[in-house]
Amino acid sequence: MSEFRFAVNVLPKPGILDPQGRAVELSLPHLNVTNVSKVRVGRRVELTVTAGSESEARAVVDGLAKELLSNPLIEVYAFELLEATSSVVSSGAAPR
Amino acid sequence: MKVGVVTFPGSNSDVDSLNALRVAGVEAVTLWHESPDLAGVSAVILPGGFAYGDYIRAGVIARFSPVMRGIREFAATGGHVLGICNGFQVLAESGLVPGALLRNRSLRFAGRLTYIKPERLDSPFTQAATGEPLRVPVAHGEGCYYADDATLDQLERDGRVLFRYVHPDGTPAADPDDPANPNGSLRAIAGVCNAVGNVAGLMPHPERMAEGILGNDGGMQIIRSLVDSAAAWEAAGRPATMKHAVAAAAGEAGR
Numbered sequence: 001m002s003e004f005r006f007a008v009n010v011l012p013k014p015g016i017l018d019p020q021g022r023a024v025e026l027s028l029p030h031l032n033v034t035n036v037s038k039v040r041v042g043r044r045v046e047l048t049v050t051a052g053s054e055s056e057a058r059a060v061v062d063g064l065a066k067e068l069l070s071n072p073l074i075e076v077y078a079f080e081l082l083e084a085t086s087s088v089v090s091s092g093a094a095p096r
Numbered sequence: 097m098k099v100g101v102v103t104f105p106g107s108n109s110d111v112d113s114l115n116a117l118r119v120a121g122v123e124a125v126t127l128w129h130e131s132p133d134l135a136g137v138s139a140v141i142l143p144g145g146f147a148y149g150d151y152i153r154a155g156v157i158a159r160f161s162p163v164m165r166g167i168r169e170f171a172a173t174g175g176h177v178l179g180i181c182n183g184f185q186v187l188a189e190s191g192l193v194p195g196a197l198l199r200n201r202s203l204r205f206a207g208r209l210t211y212i213k214p215e216r217l218d219s220p221f222t223q224a225a226t227g228e229p230l231r232v233p234v235a236h237g238e239g240c241y242y243a244d245d246a247t248l249d250q251l252e253r254d255g256r257v258l259f260r261y262v263h264p265d266g267t268p269a270a271d272p273d274d275p276a277n278p279n280g281s282l283r284a285i286a287g288v289c290n291a292v293g294n295v296a297g298l299m300p301h302p303e304r305m306a307e308g309i310l311g312n313d314g315g316m317q318i319i320r321s322l323v324d325s326a327a328a329w330e331a332a333g334r335p336a337t338m339k340h341a342v343a344a345a346a347g348e349a350g351r
Contacts, residue, residue, distance in 0.1 A: 016242065017280075019203045043152075068160070071153055071189065073196045074242060 004049045004057040005083040010070045011042035045069050046082070054084065097330055098123035099323065100137035102167070102183075104158050105129065109144030109180065109301060116303035116319045117141070129158070132166035139176040139326035140167055142183025144235065144301055154197065154238045155185030164190060174336045176220050176326050177295045178318075181236055184287070184297030193290050193297045194251065195243035197236075201272060201280025205237045210278050212286045212300055213262040216255055219289060220325035221296045221318060229266045230314035232300040234278045239299040241281035241288070248283055258296055259287035292337075 012018040020041035028036055047064075051057035061079050070077040101113045103126050110126065117124035127134060129147075134140065148157035158164065164186070171177050171192055179187035187193045200206055211229040214222040243251070251257050261269040261277045261284040269276035269284035277284045279299070287298035302315030329335070 017198070017201065019199055019201055023203055068156060069152065071156070071196055073244075074198060 001050050001052055002054075002057075002084055002086045004051060004054060004081060005085075006047055006049065006057070006061050006079050007082055008045045008047070008061060008065050008069050008077055008079040009042060010045070010065070010075050010077045011040050013074055013076050016074055042075075043069075054081065097138045097327055098125050098136070099139045099141065099326060100125050100127040100134055101141045101143055102127045102129060102163055103143075104145065104147035104161065104163075104186075106147045106149055107143050107145035107182070109182075109303060112301070113141045113143045113180065113303045116306040116316070117323065119307055120316065120319050120323045122323050127163055127166075129161045129163045132162045132164075132169075134163075134166045134170055138330045139178070139322055140170060141303075141322070142167070142177065142179040142186050143303070144181030144183060147182055147186060150182075150238075153185075153189065154182060155187075155189035158182075158186045159190045168192070171290075171295045172336075174292075174294060174329065174334060176322060176329060178221060178322050179295075179297040180303065181234075181239075181299055181301060184299055185238065187295060187297045192295050193288055194247055194256075195241055195285075195288060197238045197299070198240040198242045198280075199238050200236070200240055200278070205235075206239065206278040207235045208233065208278065210234050210286075210300055211262050211264050211266075211276065212259045212298075213266055213268075214259055215257050219258055219293055219296070219321075221258055221287075221289065221298075221321050224320040224324055225317040228314075229262050229264060230302070230305075230317060231264075231312050232302050232305045232315050234300045236279065236299060239279035239281065240272075241279075241283075241285040241299070243282070248285075251285075251288055252283075254291070256289050256291070256293075257283070257285055257287075258289050259298055259300075260284045261286050 021039040049057040272280040289296040302318035305315035
């Protein structure tokens with residue numbers, strides 16, 4: 001078994017009003033920033049999956065992203081693998 | 097007959113809901129979020145609050161709680177379920193009513209009195225209403241009703257928009273930026289129901305305006321509707337497919 005560290009990024013769907021993004025945009029003039037636009041504010045979740053393979057771990061993350069971390073009606077998500085580490089096989093367990 | 101009110105960790109309108117039901121003259125019991133057993137209740141209210149801290153998105157963690165397994169089954173077998181405020185968010189996240197509740201367009205928590213008008217008086221949640229605008233409070237940060245245009249058109253065609261925000265004189269809130277629309281809800285929608293008509297979500301709080309001592313008991317019209325519908329459902333022997341006017345209208349529209 002290995003440990004896979006993922007980052008899941010969730011953003012409002014294109015076309016859906018994002019009042020947080022708009023509020024950030026409205027603050028830009030106060031910073032004298034004039035060349036920034038199309039701000040979208042989302043959420044980043046990092047998590048570790050213990051699984052036999054990367055594809056197995058990815059399937060778990062994809063399921064979670066769909067069911068819990070995002071709402072497909074209003075949000076889109078993407079995730080990336082940050083780190084993979086082999087964990088020690090517990091003593092007594094036969095290596096598969 | 098008794099009506100259940102779910103208590104999630106973070107519910108805060110559960111006691112108001114229990115009280116409103118008792119004022120309506122029905123036995124009201126608490127349903128604990130950790131048990132899928134609904135204790136034989138004839139209807140369920142999912143109350144307002146901040147279930148599970150509203151973490152990730154309002155309502156989504158509650159969706160996976162044991163009590164929701166029982167409620168999903170109860171709803172599928174014809175039982176009446178009303179989600180108020182956070183309860184609406186839980187129902188939407190659970191897919192038991194259509195759409196989603198987005199952050200208020202103003203980005204501010206909306207805590208004030210609003211007016212809503214029932215769109216039809218033959219649903220289980222409006223049958224005891226007079227049709228006049230009801231003065232009821234809202235208290236939410238994520239109440240902006242959203243669904244895509246095709247879904248909104250379908251809901252309108254099927255008569256599943258149960259409540260809309262209106263001006264005190266009953267004229268509909270014109271657009272998302274109308275001050276009579278407290279959160280920017282599309283088409284000023286304050287409440288919708290599922291296709292069968294036995295599950296509804298509503299952002300404002302009828303249970304907080306349900307007693308004369310508060311100066312206004314308009315909310316009692318909605319609580320009374322739910323109680324009467326549940327009683328009729330019990331009297332009919334708990335039919336799994338009670339023919340609600342909403343479903344009948346949708347069936348006709350589809351023909």
